[in-house]
Amino acid sequence: MTTESVTAKPASPARVAPSVLAGIGAFAAVGVYVLVSSIELGLWTSLGPGPGLFPFAMGAVLAAMSVVWLLQELRRPSETAEGVDRGLVIAVVVSLAILAAVMDLLGFQLSMFLFLMYHLKLRGGRAWRSSLITSLAGSVGAFYAFNFGLNVSLPVSAFPLLNTIGL
Amino acid sequence: MDIFNELMGGFAAAMTWQNLLFAFLGCLLGTIIGVLPGIGPVAGVALLIPLTLNLDATGAIIMLCAIFYGTAYGGTITSVLLNTPGEAASAITTIDGYAMTKIGKAGAALTIAAVGSFVGGTVATLGLVAAAKPLGELGLLVGPPEFFALMVVGISLLVALAGKSMVKAVISGALGLLIAMVGIDPVAGAPRFTFGMDRLLDGVSFVAVIVGVFGLSELLSYRKGDQPAAVHAPNFRSLLPTGKEWRRSAPAMARGTGIGFGLGLIPGMTGSVSSLLAYGAEKKFSRHRNELGKGAIEGVAGPETANNSHANAALIPLFTLGIPASPTIAVLMGAFLQQGLTPGPTLFTEHSEIAWAIIASLFIGNLLLLVLNVPLVGLWTSILRVPSSILTALILLFMVIGAYTINFSVFDVFVMIGFGLLGLALRHLDIPLAPMVLTLVLGPLMERSLRESLEISQGDFSIFTSRPFSAVLIGLGLLIVFSPLLKLRKPKALNEDPET
Numbered sequence: 001m002t003t004e005s006v007t008a009k010p011a012s013p014a015r016v017a018p019s020v021l022a023g024i025g026a027f028a029a030v031g032v033y034v035l036v037s038s039i040e041l042g043l044w045t046s047l048g049p050g051p052g053l054f055p056f057a058m059g060a061v062l063a064a065m066s067v068v069w070l071l072q073e074l075r076r077p078s079e080t081a082e083g084v085d086r087g088l089v090i091a092v093v094v095s096l097a098i099l100a101a102v103m104d105l106l107g108f109q110l111s112m113f114l115f116l117m118y119h120l121k122l123r124g125g126r127a128w129r130s131s132l133i134t135s136l137a138g139s140v141g142a143f144y145a146f147n148f149g150l151n152v153s154l155p156v157s158a159f160p161l162l163n164t165i166g167l
Numbered sequence: 168m169d170i171f172n173e174l175m176g177g178f179a180a181a182m183t184w185q186n187l188l189f190a191f192l193g194c195l196l197g198t199i200i201g202v203l204p205g206i207g208p209v210a211g212v213a214l215l216i217p218l219t220l221n222l223d224a225t226g227a228i229i230m231l232c233a234i235f236y237g238t239a240y241g242g243t244i245t246s247v248l249l250n251t252p253g254e255a256a257s258a259i260t261t262i263d264g265y266a267m268t269k270i271g272k273a274g275a276a277l278t279i280a281a282v283g284s285f286v287g288g289t290v291a292t293l294g295l296v297a298a299a300k301p302l303g304e305l306g307l308l309v310g311p312p313e314f315f316a317l318m319v320v321g322i323s324l325l326v327a328l329a330g331k332s333m334v335k336a337v338i339s340g341a342l343g344l345l346i347a348m349v350g351i352d353p354v355a356g357a358p359r360f361t362f363g364m365d366r367l368l369d370g371v372s373f374v375a376v377i378v379g380v381f382g383l384s385e386l387l388s389y390r391k392g393d394q395p396a397a398v399h400a401p402n403f404r405s406l407l408p409t410g411k412e413w414r415r416s417a418p419a420m421a422r423g424t425g426i427g428f429g430l431g432l433i434p435g436m437t438g439s440v441s442s443l444l445a446y447g448a449e450k451k452f453s454r455h456r457n458e459l460g461k462g463a464i465e466g467v468a469g470p471e472t473a474n475n476s477h478a479n480a481a482l483i484p485l486f487t488l489g490i491p492a493s494p495t496i497a498v499l500m501g502a503f504l505q506q507g508l509t510p511g512p513t514l515f516t517e518h519s520e521i522a523w524a525i526i527a528s529l530f531i532g533n534l535l536l537l538v539l540n541v542p543l544v545g546l547w548t549s550i551l552r553v554p555s556s557i558l559t560a561l562i563l564l565f566m567v568i569g570a571y572t573i574n575f576s577v578f579d580v581f582v583m584i585g586f587g588l589l590g591l592a593l594r595h596l597d598i599p600l601a602p603m604v605l606t607l608v609l610g611p612l613m614e615r616s617l618r619e620s621l622e623i624s625q626g627d628f629s630i631f632t633s634r635p636f637s638a639v640l641i642g643l644g645l646l647i648v649f650s651p652l653l654k655l656r657k658p659k660a661l662n663e664d665p666e667t
Contacts, residue, residue: 011244011639019595020596021597022222023368023592023595023596027338027342030345031341032343034360039358039361040358041352042357044626045355047622047633048618048621048622048625048626049617049618049622049626050355051178051352051354051355051357051359053618054348054614054617055345055348055359055360056616058341058344058345058348061341062338062341062342062345065334065337065338065341066338068334069332069334069335069338070220070335078597084591084595085389088255088387089387089591092383092386092387092563093387093584093587093588096563096567096580096583096584097581097584099580100565100567100577100580100584103315103571103577103580106524106576112564112567114205115563115564115567116560116564118557119559119560119563120556120557120560121558122554123556124554124557125556126554126556126557130557134557134560134561138560138561138564142564142568143592146568146572150218151221152217152218152219152220152221152572153575154568154571154572155571155575155577159647165652
């Protein structure tokens with residue numbers, strides 16, 4: 001607190017935001033982890049620099065910069081950015097994770113169709129017709145466009161039943 | 168004469184109907200990305216890399232380059248018509264561009280912007296033609312220590328210029344290098360930071376990381392109320408500018424070309440700085456400076472020319488030295504590497520035909536954009552009328568396909584999700600993303616040249632200071648990194664630029 005009263009500028013928030021502290025802590029932790037594991041990799045071999053040398057330097061930079069950042073924050077806490085729309089983040093991340101998890105099982109067309117319907121109909125509140133058309137184009141349409149147009153094959157279902165009907 | 172012949176050979180190679188089609192598609196897609204406010208050029212180019220995976224190297228790079236400078240054109244359209252810049256580099260165009268729309272001169276503004284972009288882009292490409300051989304030959308004299316020093320300079324410039332805090336920029340750069348190190352070590356063959364996962368032995372997929380950090384995280388950071396305003400059809404009196412408007416634009420275009428070209432060569436400078444400076448130049452030198460802000464054509468011609476001149480000039484350090492000057496170019500460099508081409512001096516010796524075909528295609532692409540841009544204004548504005556929920560869903564669709572098709576594995580989709588969350592955290596902490604992309608691409612090359620240098624010198628670090636060229640470069644890098652101590656100022660625009 002004493003350093004703050006000496007150097008603090010007026011109109012700056014008084015405390016370091018918890019999210020900033022967490023960020024600094026995370027970077028410092030990654031830096032230290034890299035430092036330790038790059039020593040295990042070997043900094044130097046008889047032939048010259050070892051596989052751990054470059055990561056070691058980067059870990060040191062990361063750890064050192066975290067400390068500098070912490071000191072800067074203690075002296076003059078930065079204003080935190082506005083929060084995010086948590087509902088949006090959770091909806092997008094969870095739906096993407098589910099999509100990625102089932103894509104090899106259900107095939108690209110079916111899983112992407114459901115994914116798009118979720119985002120258009122359930123989250124976007126769009127009309128049935130526009131949701132269905134867009135989802136079909138984005139799933140079945142994209143599958144064939146990539147397969148035949150660009151020679152890039154997207155996954156088909158692992159279930160024989162779905163597979164035989166072309167999904 | 169020699170260069171002329173090579174360039175003509177390049178035109179012959181670029182003019183096949185497939186390559187023309189790729190250039191056309193690239194221009195079209197690039198303009199769409201530029202028009203859409205939600206997705207920036209970095210994520211846009213990364214997203215479209217998978218489209219080019221099965222093309223031959225020439226076609227793939229032609230298409231990606233067209234996408235790249237197409238984005239610079241597309242950003243203008245929304246600036247002029249809607250007062251919302253599609254890209255940061257076009258932000259300054261809104262002032263006079265939108266003012267012109269309000270007085271019914273949108274058509275003239277767009278035409279002048281397109282012509283200015285064509286002029287700037289073409290002159291900068293001529294610069295590339297002139298610089299390619301001499302700089303490339305100089306580059307061939309460069310050994311591992313010089314190459315390492317060159318990359319140090321490039322990265323320190325970007326770190327020094329990105330964002331508000333250098334500490335945060337260095338953290339971003341170090342993170343990028345660490346991510347690049349995941350996988351089998353390039354010299355000794357030892358696995359590093361793979362956490363026992365076989366999938367990570369080949370490293371983390373570059374496309375998945377970029378799409379996550381730049382694309383997904385941007386989508387995740389939307390808040391309610393961020394949606395752009397409703398689009399009204401622009402009021403056109405005529406698409407053709409008057410003779411007076413042409414005469415007034417010419418000097419502004421000349422100034423814009425010079426500014427964009429000069430700044431485009433410097434790593435870390437973004438197109439926004441060029442367009443801002445060009446606007447500033449008009450305020451100072453234009454004979455009609457008192458009209459600026461009220462719909463003066465110079466306010467469109469100058470910045471738009473500078474923006475495109477910058478975008479094309481930024482390819483010069485990439486082609487000749489292998490140094491990407493901006494995050495978007497770093498992504499482009501990643502695509503080169505993915506195609507087995509290493510940008511830099513060796514490109515002109517090992518893949519001369521490909522290099523010249525790409526350069527020739529830059530001329531063709533600039534011409535295509537000029538032809539495409541203005542007549543298709545109706546199409547561009549209709550894209551903006553697509554509701555945001557549909558747009559979000561489609562962008563997510565492309566991200567998933569993009570991440571998946573790199574290795575045909577859902578693992579990369581998870582990698583993208585993870586890096587999307589990391590990107591969101593970095594945005595929240597106000598850590599610039601640009602240094603990370605650059606080091607992600609340059610990391611492996613940098614480490615290899617460092618270790619090769621130290622093997623040449625048998626572990627003696629003085630190899631970097633005893634060779635004159637590398638000593639100068641290392642000195643320059645140190646000077647840049649310690650520039651805040653010397654109170655050297657950087658352009659204010661860089662602090663606010665979302666591209667950094």
